[in-house]
Amino acid sequence: MSLRNIGIVYRKELTEALRDSRTLISSILIPLFLFPVLTVGIGYAFVEVADQASHEASKIMVLGGADSPDVVQKLKDAPNLRVVKPRADYVDLISNKKIRAAIDLPPGFQADVENGSHPEVKIYIFSGDLKSMLSATRIKEQLTEYRDGMVRDRLAAQHLPESLMKPFAVEQKNVVSEDRVAGESYGGLITYLVILMCMTGAMYPAMDLTAGEKERGTMETILSSPIDRTHLVFGKFFVVLTASLATATLSVLSMAGSFAVLGHYGKGTGIGDDFPILTMHAQTAFAIFIMALPVAVLFSAVLMTISLFAKTFKEAQSYLTPMTFLVIVPAIAAVIPGIELTAKLALVPILNVGLLCKELVTGTYHWGFIGLIFGCTCVYAGIALFLAVKMFQRESVLFSS
Amino acid sequence: MIEVRNLSKHFRDKKRGEIRAVDDVSFRCQPGQIYGLLGANGAGKTTTLRMLATILEPSAGTAMVCGHDVVDHPERVRANVGFLSTATALYPRLTAREVVQYFGRLNGLSEAVLKQRVDKIFDRLDMNGFRDRRCDKLSTGMKQKTSIARTLVHDPAVMIFDEPTLGLDIMTARTITAFIRECRDLGKTVIFSTHIMSEVEKLCDVIGIIQGGKLLAEGSLDELRAKYGERDLEEIFVKVVAPHYVPPAEDH
Numbered sequence: 001m002s003l004r005n006i007g008i009v010y011r012k013e014l015t016e017a018l019r020d021s022r023t024l025i026s027s028i029l030i031p032l033f034l035f036p037v038l039t040v041g042i043g044y045a046f047v048e049v050a051d052q053a054s055h056e057a058s059k060i061m062v063l064g065g066a067d068s069p070d071v072v073q074k075l076k077d078a079p080n081l082r083v084v085k086p087r088a089d090y091v092d093l094i095s096n097k098k099i100r101a102a103i104d105l106p107p108g109f110q111a112d113v114e115n116g117s118h119p120e121v122k123i124y125i126f127s128g129d130l131k132s133m134l135s136a137t138r139i140k141e142q143l144t145e146y147r148d149g150m151v152r153d154r155l156a157a158q159h160l161p162e163s164l165m166k167p168f169a170v171e172q173k174n175v176v177s178e179d180r181v182a183g184e185s186y187g188g189l190i191t192y193l194v195i196l197m198c199m200t201g202a203m204y205p206a207m208d209l210t211a212g213e214k215e216r217g218t219m220e221t222i223l224s225s226p227i228d229r230t231h232l233v234f235g236k237f238f239v240v241l242t243a244s245l246a247t248a249t250l251s252v253l254s255m256a257g258s259f260a261v262l263g264h265y266g267k268g269t270g271i272g273d274d275f276p277i278l279t280m281h282a283q284t285a286f287a288i289f290i291m292a293l294p295v296a297v298l299f300s301a302v303l304m305t306i307s308l309f310a311k312t313f314k315e316a317q318s319y320l321t322p323m324t325f326l327v328i329v330p331a332i333a334a335v336i337p338g339i340e341l342t343a344k345l346a347l348v349p350i351l352n353v354g355l356l357c358k359e360l361v362t363g364t365y366h367w368g369f370i371g372l373i374f375g376c377t378c379v380y381a382g383i384a385l386f387l388a389v390k391m392f393q394r395e396s397v398l399f400s401s
Numbered sequence: 402m403i404e405v406r407n408l409s410k411h412f413r414d415k416k417r418g419e420i421r422a423v424d425d426v427s428f429r430c431q432p433g434q435i436y437g438l439l440g441a442n443g444a445g446k447t448t449t450l451r452m453l454a455t456i457l458e459p460s461a462g463t464a465m466v467c468g469h470d471v472v473d474h475p476e477r478v479r480a481n482v483g484f485l486s487t488a489t490a491l492y493p494r495l496t497a498r499e500v501v502q503y504f505g506r507l508n509g510l511s512e513a514v515l516k517q518r519v520d521k522i523f524d525r526l527d528m529n530g531f532r533d534r535r536c537d538k539l540s541t542g543m544k545q546k547t548s549i550a551r552t553l554v555h556d557p558a559v560m561i562f563d564e565p566t567l568g569l570d571i572m573t574a575r576t577i578t579a580f581i582r583e584c585r586d587l588g589k590t591v592i593f594s595t596h597i598m599s600e601v602e603k604l605c606d607v608i609g610i611i612q613g614g615k616l617l618a619e620g621s622l623d624e625l626r627a628k629y630g631e632r633d634l635e636e637i638f639v640k641v642v643a644p645h646y647v648p649p650a651e652d653h
Contacts, residue, residue, distance in 0.1 A: 224456055228476060395457055
């Protein structure tokens with residue numbers, strides 16, 4: 001193994017990559033700007049939408065209730081509800097989101113309540129529609145208030161203490177630090193983006209350095225030089241790896257920056273109150289980087305090997321597009337809440353690193369899993385790299401025509 | 402010095418089965434001589450030359466280039482060979498000088514020697530006007546000069562040209578043929594392939610006619626004229642090749 005030769009190839013390929021606008025855009029510009037736009041943009045939009053929904057009164061319909069003026073008045077008085085005239089086609093109106101919910105009061109409701117015969121109220125909603133579910137919650141709040149008021153009056157009439165209604169109180173309290181709460185909320189997303197960026201960064205140079213080289217006709221030129229083909233593969237591989245890691249690192253940095261900006265300017269605007277702001281510690285970022293390393297090696301080697309079979313850049317693109325899905329699926333699986341690391345899942349490539357990084361972001365270090373996952377990802381990466389070297393020795397692959 | 406011994410190359414093709422692109426070919430090229438490999442498309446010229454340049458590995462037989470075996474020591478062979486074909490393109494995003502330097506470094510030249518060589522070659526080929534221009538901005542003629550500089554940077558004893566004038570205009574093609582002659586005059590062993598009769602007549606000391614992967618005739622132009630009783634090389638070529646000719650399917 002000659003480091004000098006690998007270095008010569010590496011320097012030359014890197015020079016070429018840095019002179020290629022397409023590589024610069026995909027490896028540097030996109031990761032730098034994607035995160036600020038995503039975090040700030042989507043974060044803001046989300047807050048705006050949530051804000052709007054919480055301030056906007058829900059349009060609801062009261063069916064029946066002519067003989068129950070008290071409860072109807074209570075609903076009409078609620079500032080976050082707007083009662084519209086009842087219509088027979090309320091199901092259509094709910095389906096079409098013209099109204100958010102309808103409340104069905106049985107005939108003689110108020111009288112029944114007063115004489116204690118336990119009538120039933122129905123609330124019709126569009127299950128799954130956030131605004132519809134919110135309006136149901138609001139209706140229930142009013143009804144609960146109405147019911148509690150009634151019980152309170154009855155207790156007072158009989159000279160009984162109010163505490164009879166609620167013999168004990170319940171309070172829910174978060175005991176975990178804000179960082180870990182944020183980690184739990186965003187850990188999956190961050191992990192997913194890092195994995196995806198390792199892939200995005202490697203993709204373009206992997207195609208350019210193999211299929212692109214064939215397409216431009218320089219493959220034969222380089223093969224006629226005395227360099228050993230193994231050195232050539234390693235030189236190219238390290239450039240692809242550099243791009244992959246650069247993209248991933250830039251994404252993490254720009255993400256950390258976005259969160260910092262959001263944290264600084266977000267306080268007081270309501271963003272920081274509703275959503276925990278993530279402050280990534282250097283230690284966490286470093287841990288993610290170390291775990292991303294074998295993943296980047298794996299991606300770089302696999303993408304290079306596959307692209308080598310293509311004759312043109314376009315052909316390579318059509319081979320690699322399905323690969324993107326192969327990576328996205330386990331990366332998304334890792335984001336799904338509730339999926340946690342087990343010894344079996346620790347062997348599934350990409351998914352294992354995804355799940356682990358999610359834990360790292362929340363500050364949990366399971367050293368056994370860290371060792372196992374780092375080790376087995378290294379093994380997968382080694383196999384992929386070995387295949388890349390083997391394919392570079394095959395004439396049928398190099399000269400596919 | 403090139404010594405080709407029973408060289409063969411077989412390919413597997415899904416549609417056509419096994420193809421014998423080069424079939425038991427033997428010949429010698431001497432220093433200070435130009436050996437011309439003449440053949441139609443798909444005759445086996447490119448495959449033969451690619452094996453001599455160790456870009457392809459022989460299926461059987463071997464060749465000695467400057468005393469090194471192409472099968473056992475391909476790296477040593479490549480260090481002694483300059484290979485130029487229309488398929489050997491330049492890196493579009495590097496400048497002319499960077500390309501030549503890259504190949505010099507890959508050939509193990511030290512930076513001091515490299516600088517000296519590059520300056521000398523760029524002076525001789527009159528390339529200083531575009532030395533720092535990117536290859537994708539060069540004219541065809543400039544590209545050819547850069548390719549020549551690329552093959553010369555390590556001062557190889559053997560030059561292999563695979564249809565070097567294919568697709569070039571007359572003026573650029575003349576630069577190449579002049580360069581081939583110059584290599585011979587410098588005492589290098591030169592082998593080149595073509596299907597253009599006039600090039601062979603003008604340049605070659607020894608001619609090998611190849612068809613269907615087999616070397617069918619070999620000798621100097623005068624020897625071939627005497628043997629086949631024809632003056633014109635094209636007539637000789639047709640006489641040699643016609644009994645063996647099968648229209649080409651696809652050039653590999």
